[in-house]
Amino acid sequence: MTKNTIIPLFLLFTLTTMFLGCKESASKSEKEQVSTEVKEPFFKLSLAQWSLHRAIGSDQLDPVDFAEKAKEIGFEGIEYVSGLYTKKIESMGMEALLDTLKAKSVEHDIENVLIMIDGEGDLAASDEQERNQAVENHKKWVDAADFLGCHSIRVNLFGSKNEDDWIANATIGLRQLAEYGQSKRINVIVENHGGFSSNAELLTRVIKNIDMENCGTLPDFGNFCVKRDSGENWRGKCIEEYDKYKGTEEMMPYAKGVSAKSYDFDKEGNETTLDYPRFLKIVKDAGYTGYVGVEFEGSNVSEEEGIELTRDLLIKIGKELSE
Template sequence: MTQKIFIPLCLFFLVTSLFVGCKENLAKSVQVEVVTDDVKPFFKLSLAQWSLHRAIGNNELDPLDFAEKAKAMGFEGIEYVSGLYTKKLESMGMEALQEALKEKSKAHGVENVLIMIDGEGDLAASDEKERNQAVENHKKWVDAAQFLGCHSIRVNLFGSNNEDEWIANATIGLKRLAEYGQSKGINIIVENHGGFSSNAGLLVQVMKKIDMANCGTLPDFGNFCVKREGGGKWDGKCIDEYDKYKGVEEMMPYAKGVSAKSYDFDADGNETTLDYPRFLKIVKDSGYRGFMGVEFEGSNVSEEKGIELTRDLLLKIGKELSK
């Protein structure tokens, strides 16, 4: 009687042990598949404040609430635009503004990445006095970037219509500001933003001449118009455009950030004016692993919708390239 019971019990425990072991192995197998499937992109996402410039300009969004808005939309970092704080500076002053922005970013758990500087003078001006004044005007923003914990300020290099003159003056002005930035631990980075700054080959020459670790570039996917009808910076049809893909590839070795510009999308969420997969492969192949800044400039959908479409497209392609 005892023997008859003992044998089935042994079999029972043996079978149970095998079954449990199989279940554990199956669970481990499933877990590995989930982890493998949850691929992260090779970059982090930041939101460029310019994407919301219409909402801010129409008083629909307080620029002090930028950090909160970016966090709600799923961004880890934020990129400020100096010109969107003109009114706040007039009413609050720089010190109070900096403290408010730092408090907001901490409260909402976003990283302050950089500040895009506009309207503070031409760092590539042919006139020495004008160029020196531009350097001085930018210094307060270097200090602000340091206070906020940003790694960079983005500057413009407009300057002369003569290539040699532009290279010489851009090198002088940018190097002076980079030296000040170096003393504060802040990068000074140049965006392709019109004029000869959108000629990546010439901009790279300036980078090589300066040859400072904290002086670099901010490649933008869409700003490669070198010359417009009428000679204006922003108005007029583009009559001389530098090759976008070549330009980004040339700028990437000096990049401290990347601006993912977008304009329009199809029903499947693809950008219709720019080859995003091609751009992101160029960025990844360069070894860049920093923040990718979403900068929507379209008008066919709302700013928020455009931001979401750009964000989702970047994540989709970024994950595919990271597999």
């Protein structure tokens, strides 16, 4: 080998070593970038309109501006409450109201997720005529959800006071409404909202009885009171409560939505009455990746502050569980 060939070989070796070193550094840099990448929550965030019911009730917020307000607070989806539009329906009419709500959601680029229905009769009533009327009353809200582009309506499942009668009648009434919902490609979902509906074992038995893809549940973290001293579904002191975490776990296989109820927070931003990390672990383990709705019901802070605290806590835990 001549002296002239030694120099090029030396240069080739040097360049190859530099190239491999750069490649290894780039590879390390890429790995570091991946490891430090910020994870997003495994779910999307929606705002339940009930979180703002005091502002709406006192005329501080016009319910037709719900989409704008939700977007302002940082949400990508909204959950309407039918009862908060009673006055608007009377003054505007249902068609004009829906046109306005749809236009507002488009304007503010926010998704209409579902409508929570109250006050339209008992779907589990023992009296057949009463039960059938309740089904008919709910149909206009299925139509409204279809028009707005929602995926579901949330219904209550009240009626019979005897457990066996409730299961039988709830199965009949809910199936009839679900069949109508199916024709519009709208889910009919039941929230644990007092009485037998807050007994997750009984509620899921009804859902299994119906066995329809568009008939499911809306687990609410805080609504598992089965019996109150007043004998009513909401008013009065709770004297019998179903296990919240067990109930949520039982309802999640049929969930088309999740309602993150919140009441109070400490200085670190943790919900003090509910174990949020435990709840969200249950939700994640069920494979759920849809919307989680913020539903603040506390009174120690303003509605907007409570919404923001709930939102931030969900994002924090959601990111941790996504790692």
